[in-house]
Amino acid sequence: MLAFLTTDAAVPPALLDRALREVVDRTFNAITVDGECSTNDTALLLASGASGVEIDDASYGWLVEGLEAVARELALAIVRGGEGATKLVAVRVTGADSRPDAVRAARTIANSPLVKTALHGADPNWGRLVSATGRSGARFVLERASVEVGPFVLFRCGQPFDDQAPAAAEYLRLAELDVHVDLGTGGPGEAVVWTCDLSAEYVRINGEYRT
């Protein structure tokens, strides 16, 4: 992945650096296809100043907003283009002790082969989501945790909501999905990681590839 981002704003180097790190954390570093890293992943941000518009601390938010819209679009295109991908899935984790804990849980869910095959098969499998969350290392309070797909609650406070399963299965046939797990700690940690489903086509593409 080689991402070259440019702006004609005039931005002091320290602000430009801060904006790129902040945005990359929520975009390019918040996506996964299969958990693998490219050996040349790069995101560059260049500011020419040609427009004469100067960015300072007061207007920094506008820079971040514009940069994030572009970076998110590019990052999600990587996931949509993942080998064999048929679905784009936003995995949102809330109620974590901390942001790193939320990222850990979201990333483990997003890379879980059992979660990704369940999403591929449109199975509202809250057990696989809870199990992946449990092995992520993030602190997790099962009795207060919840699992939702789109508007459907599959699991809450230690109890499955099986009557929601048929509607949830229908929802999971969509090409763009939201999965939400609350870790139940009551903490402020949140994160979103975007992923795709795992299909037999992924195996075919990567298994038939020849060096």
Next chain:
Amino acid sequence: MLAFLTTDAAVPPALLDRALREVVDRTFNAITVDGECSTNDTALLLASGASGVEIDDASYGWLVEGLEAVARELALAIVRGGEGATKLVAVRVTGADSRPDAVRAARTIANSPLVKTALHGADPNWGRLVSATGRSGARFVLERASVEVGPFVLFRCGQPFDDQAPAAAEYLRLAELDVHVDLGTGGPGEAVVWTCDLSAEYVRINGEYRT
């Protein structure tokens, strides 16, 4: 996974506990199918003493040897029986700074979807092995590292050995494989993790499963 191990030896509880932990570390905790954990993974060891044979520090090695042979056979049966698995692969990592670093590298390689699909397709893809090792977090000195499959060197001291690739591809068609990565640090850390390949059948089984 529920493993119940028994012996009719008489073993002091502390020695029995030590033997189980030592053996589980190299067997049940050294296998993976897809990186997922069962929610009920359990290994129990019971000693009845019925034989009257007493185990002490001097004979501890015999206990471990017998226990490890049984536990390894059971653990490898789990991998052989992995969903859609067609190959049993021993991933051996040497030359790590420490045992935890070696385990980290071996586990990352063993769970890498790109490595597992390459093994499925019998492609001698040293790049995927090096890449997974690189992202494992284990210290890795590329210029002194090496990658072998069975008796074939694919990569050594920063250089690919492409003339070995055809023979290595032939070797990779076998049902039981050895993959060896030396991290090149010169350190004493070693580990073996057993895994299986990733096939389209894995996706079918886990994607068609219904809760």
